Amino acid sequence: ELKVEQNPLFLSMQEGKNYTIYCNYSTTSDRLYWYRQDPGKSLESLFVLLSNGAVKQEGRLMASLDTKARLSTLHITAAVHDLSATYFCAALGYGGSQGNLIFGKGTKLSVKP
Amino acid sequence: DAGVIQSPRHEVTEMGQEVTLRCKPISGHNSLFWYRQTMMRGLELLIYFNNNVPIDDSGMPEDRFSAKMPNASFSTLKIQPSEPRDSAVYFCASSLGDGSSGYTFGSGTRLTVV
Numbered sequence: 001e002l003k004v005e006q007n008p009l010f011l012s013m014q015e016g017k018n019y020t021i022y023c024n025y026s027t028t029s030d031r032l033y034w035y036r037q038d039p040g041k042s043l044e045s046l047f048v049l050l051s052n053g054a055v056k057q058e059g060r061l062m063a064s065l066d067t068k069a070r071l072s073t074l075h076i077t078a079a080v081h082d083l084s085a086t087y088f089c090a091a092l093g094y095g096g097s098q099g100n101l102i103f104g105k106g107t108k109l110s111v112k113p
Numbered sequence: 114d115a116g117v118i119q120s121p122r123h124e125v126t127e128m129g130q131e132v133t134l135r136c137k138p139i140s141g142h143n144s145l146f147w148y149r150q151t152m153m154r155g156l157e158l159l160i161y162f163n164n165n166v167p168i169d170d171s172g173m174p175e176d177r178f179s180a181k182m183p184n185a186s187f188s189t190l191k192i193q194p195s196e197p198r199d200s201a202v203y204f205c206a207s208s209l210g211d212g213s214s215g216y217t218f219g220s221g222t223r224l225t226v227v
Binding site for chain 1 (some may be wrong): 146155156157161169204206212213214215216217218219220221
């Protein structure tokens with residue numbers, strides 16, 4: 001059964017600092033998704049990582065995927081307050097859960113001035 | 114593109130009543146997913162459909178929950194009878210093909226059962 005773990009679950013950062021959120025998954029999955037959720041809102045797609053070694057960047061966020069280590073990272077560069085939100089990673093299930101996304105518990109990011 | 118459309122946005126109902134949540138996926142998407150989000154359990158997949166056929170309903174909590182997808186543009190999630198522990202945000206999502214272009218989520222339905 002595919003399990004997805006994120007850490008940290010809570011992250012308080014100062015503006016201008018860098019940090020990384022980690023996403024580990026337990027069984028084979030060659031596809032990884034990152035989402036952002038603001039309080040009371042839906043999930044907004046950030047990145048879709050489709051293969052080993054994939055790296056994508058959008059603004060101050062950069063995501064990467066290492067399928068051999070079963071690890072994805074979301075790196076935040078020079079954080080700003082607008083990045084405060086909860087970030088979820090999700091891996092694509094195989095076998096019995098094929099075709100659906102299995103989510104981590106989310107990382108609640110708070111960026112303070 | 115209007116995105117994934119869910120209704121209602123908010124629903125407050127009394128315990129024991131029937132609740133029906135609705136979802137219209139993005140036109141052309143052939144997979145549809147129902148997720149439930151709570152503080153305690155996070156995001157859980159309830160059921161997903163591919164080409165209108167239920168593929169995996171192992172996440173449906175119990176017989177009180179049922180889902181249908183009568184055609185490619187409409188799905189319902191029904192709870193009968195509802196209980197306070199069903200209170201949660203229910204999201205519908207859709208995707209195309211193998212999901213390589215992503216999964217798009219609707220705005221969600223916030224259900225409160227009192």
